[in-house]
Amino acid sequence: MNVLSQGREGWHVSFVMKHPLLLCTALVALCAAAPAPSPAALAPVEIVAAAPVSDWAPIAQADLLVMDLAPDAKGTGRRVVIQLLPAPFSQGWIGNIRKLAVAKWWDGTSVNRVQDGYVVQWGDPDGEDKAKAKALPEGLGNKPQDQYIETAAAKPGCSSDFCLEDPTPEQWFKAGLRSDPYAAGTGIYQGWPLAHGKKQNGLYEVWPIHCYGTVGVGRDYPPDTGSGAELYAVIGHAPRQLDRNIAVVGRVIEGMEHLSSLPRGTGDIGFYKTAEERTPILAIRIGTEVADLPRFEYLSTESKSFAAYADARANRRDAFYIRPAGGVDICNVPVPVRRVP
């Protein structure tokens, strides 16, 4: 049977056309008006497919981290493309990650841990053994843990590309995002899901969150915060308990399946017991250093198309559904990313 034919499109948009596409302008009105599923309503993936080119925003090659794993058993290459989080979030760790990539430090390291429903982790398999650990490049300081969280002030005059001052968290994209169990509020701004605390003295705590595909920095027990040499990607239900406890540095935008389908670890918490089980990492580079890297773009979270997409994620009215949910959680509204057509 044709189960779930209007499935989650995931990080890389697939195009499953089942109904004639409508113009997004018409669509917004249609979705807003329709209280129940209708054969005429579009699925989120169809709304994304119908988005005009002007609703897509480019992702700079300089903000991509490209990981090439050893080819699979059939000899097929396995490339994972990670988009790094923009300023002001986690920039201390991201600066380290850029230095590690330039130094080609990860080349010859491996994926060492795959814990089902939780994370895939990579880096130096001997990282915990002081005698055998691979030396890190110069100048990778241990960042303070207060940098897991940023502070936003509700005042004007900010001009940065990813300014937390204007718009304030109240002005982030929040349509369909009902109450969140982990934060005072969540929203999507400039392409990234964020959470914030209660407003106090005109200030908010703001932090990036853990969703499926999120990439973060492995660390030891506090006060250690990790250098960025040890990274992980989420392969299960969003482990939001990690928010504010560890540095989030980006998200996988292509090749997620090369991590999520790896054999699960044979030891405690998913670490492989033997070196043979690990997946070798051939190279990790910044996007600008990868000659054959395609261009990527994301559906602008400030666009009408994204508003219609998020509304459809919160209220499925396409033909497969009979009961719209009436809401959605922040990790169930993945920002559509695709190769530039």
Added chain:
Amino acid sequence: MNVLSQGREGWHVSFVMKHPLLLCTALVALCAAAPAPSPAALAPVEIVAAAPVSDWAPIAQADLLVMDLAPDAKGTGRRVVIQLLPAPFSQGWIGNIRKLAVAKWWDGTSVNRVQDGYVVQWGDPDGEDKAKAKALPEGLGNKPQDQYIETAAAKPGCSSDFCLEDPTPEQWFKAGLRSDPYAAGTGIYQGWPLAHGKKQNGLYEVWPIHCYGTVGVGRDYPPDTGSGAELYAVIGHAPRQLDRNIAVVGRVIEGMEHLSSLPRGTGDIGFYKTAEERTPILAIRIGTEVADLPRFEYLSTESKSFAAYADARANRRDAFYIRPAGGVDICNVPVPVRRVP
């Protein structure tokens, strides 16, 4: 680095002991008292490990569905154990599933779809081709879609093992489960996560929900609701938009990795393009028909140990954490299940 060493224990409990265990009775007070992380506080997995035998409840073999996939490339067997949802939920479909298992209908079918971050789906690969579809056993009716939802009355006198009348949804286990974007409320009762609507005229709508590992019934477009011959398991972030739109019939309690690590589909929405890519299903049986099946038990969701475990899921205070979340979503409190020691 020893990242995330207090990781999600998942459906099958692993035992990562990092601190001396305290008695659960002492623990409950400790957790309730501690406002911030403390080296003395236990991780959820440690609370589970410390739970007394009396806090574990048996799972009947008759309520298990055992799926044996073809051995992997190394010749290792791949067994997936599914616990079926108890009455009153989805019993029409579960009755069909029992008939299909008794008829050995699934033997020789296959896993036909693996969509990253969404679902793994199995059954007859030719199910949509009327000419080639495998004939179903007699008496598998199409169940009405109103059976996706049960109605609970807030009145006493119910004595069933899984009664929705007493306790009422207000009395379900809800500690740490803050607001839910998809329902008026969620809770855990008799080992299962449930959602409910607003109380109206003394009645509630109550339904089982989709979390990582949840098993549901594939179907075509409404009014079709599926027979139960086509099943799927969730392998990504909880697709709660499916709640009330499709029949939830159980959850994977062992062998989840044999589904979640399968190669992703090569065609639209994760279906394999060629027959060779599918994973053969050797057999699916009800637990009572499987001679070598171990006994399973779950941590009673009415026990003090579960209360302490859920509190720790909502407020991590063990040594790895610096900032407890202050809440948790229903799918981030997986009910611990283990083989009977």
